[in-house]
Amino acid sequence: MKLLNLNFWNVFIYLIALFFAIPIGLIFLSLFYGFNENFEHIYEVVLLEYSINSLILVIGVSLVVLFIGVITALLVTSFKFTGSKIFEWALILPLAIPPYLLAFVMTEIFEYSGSGNLILRSLNLISDDSSLPSIRSLTGAILIFGFALYPYVYLITRVALMNISKSILDSARVLGTNKLNTYVKIVLPLIRPAIFAGLALVCMETLSDFGAVEHFAIPTFTTGIFRTWLGMYDLATAMQLASILLFVIIFFILLERKQRSNVQFSLASDTKELEKVESLKGLKNFSASFFCFVPILVGFIIPVLEIISWSIEIENVFSTKFISASINTMLLAVAAGIITTIIGIIFNFNIRIYSSKNAQIFNNFISTGYGIPGLILAIGITQFLTYFDLILIDTGIVITGSLFGLIFAYVIKSYALSSNVLESNYKQLSKSFDDSARTLGSSKYILLKDIHLPLLRTGIFTSVLLVISEVVKELPATLILRPFNFDTLAVTVYTFASEERIYEAAFPSLFIIGIGLIPIFFISEMIKSMRGLN
Amino acid sequence: MKKPLTILKATILIFIVGCSPVNEVNVYTSRHYDVDDILYEEFTKKTGITVNIISGSGGALMERLRAEGKNSPGDVFFTVDAGNLANFQKAGLLQSIESETIKNTVPPELRGPNNEWVAIAKRARVIFYNPDSVSTEDIKNISYEDLADEKWKGRVVVRSSSNMYNQSLVASLISNLGIESTELWAKKFVNNFARTPQGNDRSQLMAVANGLADVAIANTYYIGIMLAGKGGQDQLDAAKKLKIAFPNQDNRGTHVNISGGGILKYSPNKENAEKFLEFLLSEEAQTHIVNNSFEYPVIDTISPHPIIKSFGEFKMDKTSVVNFGKFNPDAVKLMDRAGWK
């Protein structure tokens, strides 16, 4: 009985863990169904292409984000130059624009009659007949993902750099190594785990994307999965494809986790910021500023300006479509935010009170949801719900096609975010409060309700907000799982883009970006507080 | 003595079953045309039957119907493309339509093999071209097969093979020419693409108007939408630059596909479902369809929209649309092998 230790809290946790595991389990289970002719066809004809494209994407994007992310992080952390204080947080801005949206916007700019060509023509840089090369290619995709996702690497590298012990650097300097050597021999190895963690994240995001690669007509696993299911009506084969992709994703998840725990190791206890030794002047100053400015320009400023230019031409600002999509989106987002936060609270509470190893393991397990591509989640959940409905068939209740599946997907995807926030908030809550409350007679329920919840207010609020921002941006799972007649902002943008009418999606796009700025605000606050009170 | 008992029974029945049943029909649709809303309204006005809509992609609707099983409240399945209808029919989700009215209105080549579904509108998949860059010689009597010719290299655009319209076109080619010939054709055809398939039908038309390509394959109704200004000024200007060529006029005729509907297997309101389909085939409904989604009517007494009509009469391929569904799996694989992305 010690093993099971059944009570409300534990049962709840086991159930949640089970729920989370089932969709993924079903995907892997499909490998045992037997491969039908559709799969064989895919295997023979297109699987290699999917794999090669995915590989090229991953490698290409990694190179781009390494180049942009690491160098900007180093620049901003160790030098003072024009605008460096602004670049510190501004370099994260592209995170507000989901990759597919950047892809749609850039496509429009590079269109024959798009603003890119119009401007170049008006400046007489190109003739009226010619136009910029089409961005809808593998190279274009690599660049798009690069500019959209480099902030992950930038951020993680920057934080790692900020945490490098001053004493290590001082020792290095005393030993006479020059600046470059310090960086190469000491700093880089120390931040390497952080860089890899960031890279793993970028690769997962790249492989998970559906909107951008579909728009660019690049056959990858995600487009193949989508097409097999929705085009060929073959859920089983789609799941088999999904499991192949899932193996790769799991590899990245494990890689990221391992690297992340290595980062903890290499952080020293005295966390003072790397001294800003040099103020750059002249050409160096300009180069640094320029190098930092370009990613922000391409990844945020230009897209936003472009979208704003569309919005000016639109007559009907508050079209019914926009309003209903906004309401739908916010409803979903808030619901998902609340549910995820509740689950996060229950898990973290359980871990805190019972110090249960099981709860911790399950929590870690569930937290891997962030890496699972939305598309794959959607497919697993669809299958799960179908089975679920079969069980419920005599009650007349049908869950397939309701909001349940979609919220389920959102919760799985954003759980890690919520749990991390709550966990760090909980850590700041002294256990003596628990001790006092319990000896004063509070049950665990009262402890949670009257002591923890009020004191976790900030964390709860942050958690809900962060989940909201994730949900608003999500596309692939939403496309598949949304109930009928239920469009979100992301879906609206995607639909318009598919019909080559993306400019009609100006306001939904701005809304998405606006909400996307929320986490950026929090991140920049966090960085400011990490800088300490210098 | 029997009367009070009957009244008692009726009262009890009402309490068990619920209040007076709503007169309704539940339509599961994957069409996304604005005209449909008009049709639903008109139907309700005319018959007093409430129309409940559940819309989504074909695959999603199929999954939902499978999950609902015999408890499904679905009455009508409404979609575009015979291929989609065939998929539902193959999955056993549709029942045979018995209405004589319907059978008499629509010719057999536009109905399911056992009347599982029926066409309510037609569209042709034609060649749009830029008369400034395509000679009359080249375009005269052009056929789909001709587009495999080397002279079209780098001049052709068409949307992705994942789209059902293309799959049905290829299925139709398979049913007429056989798999081998069609595959040979497809490989050469793909070689002539000006760009990797991207975007939808409309974007192919824009590509031709912008000089990116010289010919595009797309459905007829798009030109109606664009020329009517429904897509904005850019699209209107683009559409004005384009002309239509109806392929295969000197043999079997231009590939024609359908919008159609069927009655779902476990329909609880079968009578209303039939009424709904019959309504869609009425002159009134056909007029709405013709004027708003720019499709071709299925009944003779109604003419297509003037814009569409202005492109002229043409010989329609009489290949039974049933074949589109029959050869769909082959078509998809063939297109993959030919590299049609």
Add this chain to the structure above:
Amino acid sequence: MKKNYLELTKIYYQVNSNTILKDINLSVEEGEFISVVGKSGSGKTTLLKVISGLTKQTSGAIYLDDKILADENSFMQPEDRNLGLVVQEKVLFPHLNVQSNVEFGISSDSEKKDKSIEMLKKFHIDKLKDKYPHEISGGESQRVALARTLVTKPSVLLLDEPFNGLDQKLKEDIYPNIKQILKENKMTTIMVSHDLKEVKSFSNKVYNLKNAVLRKYEP
């Protein structure tokens, strides 16, 4: 012979391979005030946590009057033991004012207000009732904490270096007041501390916790 009110029998507490409490045997009579001294880290806090049930002992038993608090077969949750614990730091709930803090452990809604004010008066801090923990001094906080615990009428009061960090003068000011209140309530008390002098000013019954073992204190 007075009955043994609180009894610890062969209490062991081990974590990983460290033995923090070894064969602890302790008998406390009703109304007694006993102290346990020991260096920092010697396990004093753990001892109190084991008694209160916040930490589960590895083996051994704890009895209170005629109840079994914990033994091989049963374990009563801390919230059910009716023991009071006053910790060293972070003692008051920051989001509640003084009065609400003191009322926290009282279950009956109707009596809450009166009882809390009454207790605050005894400690001469009733004028602080609307203040928040961050607005009052260390000494005041500890008194509020004591009030909060005493108002629930615990069977045994466990004090974990509650006066640590307060300056000497302050301590000398408030000790008599506290001693008197405890005596009035006939409160069975166990106090742990590293300060022998402080401990002696409360009671003569002193134990020493050293190397995980509890012995009567010998100077």
